[in-house]
Amino acid sequence: MSAALQPVRAVRRPSASRRFLSWLRSDLRAAVSLAYLLVLFSLSVFADVLAPHSPIAQSMDMLAPPDAAHWLGTDDLGRDVFSRLIHGAPMTLYASFLAVGVGTLIGLPVGIMAGYLGGWVDGLTGRIIDALLSFPSIVLAIAVTGALGIGLTNSMIAVGIVFSPGLARLIRVQTIVVKNDLYVDAARTFGMSPLRIVWRHILPNAIQPFIVQVTLLLATALLAEASLSFLGLGVQPPQPSWGQMLARSYGYMEISPEQMYAPGLAILFTALAFNALGESLRAVLDPTRRRSD
Amino acid sequence: MTAQQPLVATRDLGVHFRLSRNTVLKAVDRVSFDVLPGETFGIIGESGSGKTTLGRALVCLEAPSAGQVLHQGRDPYALSRRQLRQHRRNYQVVFQDPNAALDPRMTILRSVREPLDVAATMPRAQRDEVAMQAMERVGLSPDFAARYPHELSGGQKQRVCIARVLTLRPSVIVCDEAVAALDVSIQADILNLLADLQREFGLTYIFITHNLGVVGHISDRVAVMYLGRLVEMGETEAVLARPLHPYTDALLSAEPVALPSHMRTSQRVILSGELPSPVSPPSGCRFRTRCRFAQDLCAAKEPEWSEVEPGHWAACHFAGTLPVTSSPVHGVAEVVA
Numbered sequence: 001m002s003a004a005l006q007p008v009r010a011v012r013r014p015s016a017s018r019r020f021l022s023w024l025r026s027d028l029r030a031a032v033s034l035a036y037l038l039v040l041f042s043l044s045v046f047a048d049v050l051a052p053h054s055p056i057a058q059s060m061d062m063l064a065p066p067d068a069a070h071w072l073g074t075d076d077l078g079r080d081v082f083s084r085l086i087h088g089a090p091m092t093l094y095a096s097f098l099a100v101g102v103g104t105l106i107g108l109p110v111g112i113m114a115g116y117l118g119g120w121v122d123g124l125t126g127r128i129i130d131a132l133l134s135f136p137s138i139v140l141a142i143a144v145t146g147a148l149g150i151g152l153t154n155s156m157i158a159v160g161i162v163f164s165p166g167l168a169r170l171i172r173v174q175t176i177v178v179k180n181d182l183y184v185d186a187a188r189t190f191g192m193s194p195l196r197i198v199w200r201h202i203l204p205n206a207i208q209p210f211i212v213q214v215t216l217l218l219a220t221a222l223l224a225e226a227s228l229s230f231l232g233l234g235v236q237p238p239q240p241s242w243g244q245m246l247a248r249s250y251g252y253m254e255i256s257p258e259q260m261y262a263p264g265l266a267i268l269f270t271a272l273a274f275n276a277l278g279e280s281l282r283a284v285l286d287p288t289r290r291r292s293d
Numbered sequence: 294m295t296a297q298q299p300l301v302a303t304r305d306l307g308v309h310f311r312l313s314r315n316t317v318l319k320a321v322d323r324v325s326f327d328v329l330p331g332e333t334f335g336i337i338g339e340s341g342s343g344k345t346t347l348g349r350a351l352v353c354l355e356a357p358s359a360g361q362v363l364h365q366g367r368d369p370y371a372l373s374r375r376q377l378r379q380h381r382r383n384y385q386v387v388f389q390d391p392n393a394a395l396d397p398r399m400t401i402l403r404s405v406r407e408p409l410d411v412a413a414t415m416p417r418a419q420r421d422e423v424a425m426q427a428m429e430r431v432g433l434s435p436d437f438a439a440r441y442p443h444e445l446s447g448g449q450k451q452r453v454c455i456a457r458v459l460t461l462r463p464s465v466i467v468c469d470e471a472v473a474a475l476d477v478s479i480q481a482d483i484l485n486l487l488a489d490l491q492r493e494f495g496l497t498y499i500f501i502t503h504n505l506g507v508v509g510h511i512s513d514r515v516a517v518m519y520l521g522r523l524v525e526m527g528e529t530e531a532v533l534a535r536p537l538h539p540y541t542d543a544l545l546s547a548e549p550v551a552l553p554s555h556m557r558t559s560q561r562v563i564l565s566g567e568l569p570s571p572v573s574p575p576s577g578c579r580f581r582t583r584c585r586f587a588q589d590l591c592a593a594k595e596p597e598w599s600e601v602e603p604g605h606w607a608a609c610h611f612a613g614t615l616p617v618t619s620s621p622v623h624g625v626a627e628v629v630a
Contacts, residue, residue, distance in 0.1 A: 182393035189352050189386055190408040190461070191378035204398045
């Protein structure tokens with residue numbers, strides 16, 4: 001019988017940084033998205049140094065096509081589009097991350113609490129979530145901005161509040177699924193406290209669709225920022241933001257259609273990069289889908 | 294019974310689930326037994342008999358709806374939440390499905406170390422060491438430490454689960470169908486491992502299974518469960534050789550015998566019909582709908598749970614008077630022996 005108990009040998013696994021590099025090499029989409037977002041991030045940090053012109057300096061040279069001095073032309077007030085695009089990047093990233101951050105900060109704990117505790121807590125939060133979801137989101141955002149005051153930060157907090165019920169509902173369902181898993185029962189028999197069970201078992205196993213949803217919402221927040229700036233509730237002129245640039249170019253669509261390409265494509269690519277990274281993250285976060293290399 | 298304090302005992306234990314406003318499922322109903330230190334207590338029953346729920350109640354995963362679970366004579370639910378968390382480390386369980394019992398996102402070492410992390414009585418390095426020792430004790434090489442559960446086979450995962458509960462040095466381990474999900478050859482390995490560990494650490498087992506071969510091989514005493522109730526309990530040899538309850542008799546005769554049909558001595562008792570719904574159990578004796586000896590009395594009156602022979606209990610009006618057959622138990626026993 002001791003023969004049956006002979007230890008079985010397992011294979012060594014490579015270090016974490018090695019695995020990260022080999023992941024990037026094998027996943028081109030993730031590598032490109034990550035590179036794009038890194039470039040965008042450095043543009044944001046070094047906007048003052050990199051932009052060839054001031055983003056708010058006006059000139060008489062309005063709605064000009066691209067040339068050597070103005071690489072992407074000028075807008076309706078003769079401001080350099082390329083410089084405004086660069087200066088808009090930090091605004092845009094700040095807006096997206098703020099909105100998603102606020103949504104997560106509210107939605108995640110509320111959803112986990114509702115799912116884990118169940119009973120009347122779940123019933124009550126469920127009603128509140130339903131009420132919030134049945135409200136037209138843009139109206140809600142306008143109401144919150146009205147209450148907090150106009151400005152990018154406030155309008156993005158409003159967008160975050162609009163995001164929170166959907167996120168709460170998503171993590172609630174996942175929590176309910178995971179909390180009935182046997183390893184949660186096992187942890188209870190070890191005398192683990194409920195808070196620690198949530199932190200060590202439920203959160204890591206329930207968070208995956210949430211992360212993917214968050215990256216998708218980063219893209220949605222980008223567009224929400226554009227809409228709210230369009231309505232005059234977001235970034236205040238002359239501060240540039242991509243949404244606001246797109247909104248302005250809309251007014252000159254017939255005279256100078258090329259105006260909307262720069263901010264429009266910037267928004268599109270950034271949203272795509274967030275989405276692609278989210279998709280790739282989903283695959284890499286799941287150890288059962290990870291190849292045992 | 295004896296002067297020894299039972300390590301685990303139940304007193305008229307009931308675990309009920311409310312299915313809707315008017316229907317209550319009594320998964321476990323008025324069950325009483327004692328488990329003495331150092332013994333292996335087997336609980337046999339078919340699926341739906343409530344044996345898993347009973348096992349969960351013994352380790353405080355289900356709260357009793359009626360009666361009591363006693364750990365060394367004390368009711369764990371009388372403890373504060375904090376005390377209960379401390380206390381229950383002594384009463385561990387190995388689940389049927391090792392795939393579901395391990396967190397898929399934790400490495401094997403982290404899973405094995407988890408009970409020690411919760412207890413937090415020793416520094417991290419020492420916890421790692423104790424976890425590695427436990428893994429070695431159950432026959433897993435240190436190379437497994439960094440792997441994930443999905444990279445292991447079922448038998449290896451069950452060893453991880455056993456190593457994990459061993460780190461706490463519990464006095465009682467409830468094995469809920471601990472080998473049912475494994476191949477027969479691996480079953481024998483795991484059963485032998487459990488037997489070795491019992492000798493080494495003086496463990497007390499409560500072995501829940503539907504497999505008579507396993508129970509006959511490993512248990513000192515067995516209890517037979519039917520529809521949430523105990524129908525028979527006694528020394529393993531006595532129950533297997535001279536069953537008092539017709540249900541036990543039927544279970545024994547259903548066990549495959551490794552002999553050609555013309556050489557078999559015993560007649561098979563074929564149970565007719567399905568397990569009745571535990572939501573509305575039959576009146577009187579619960580087994581009467583499938584019992585070949587059923588009389589009018591059985592429908593009218595519930596049989597008493599009584600000690601028919603010394604240490605041999607049964608719940609049947611005609612216990613000891615029925616011409617029940619007895620059959621030798623085969624199966625895993627030979628493989629392991």
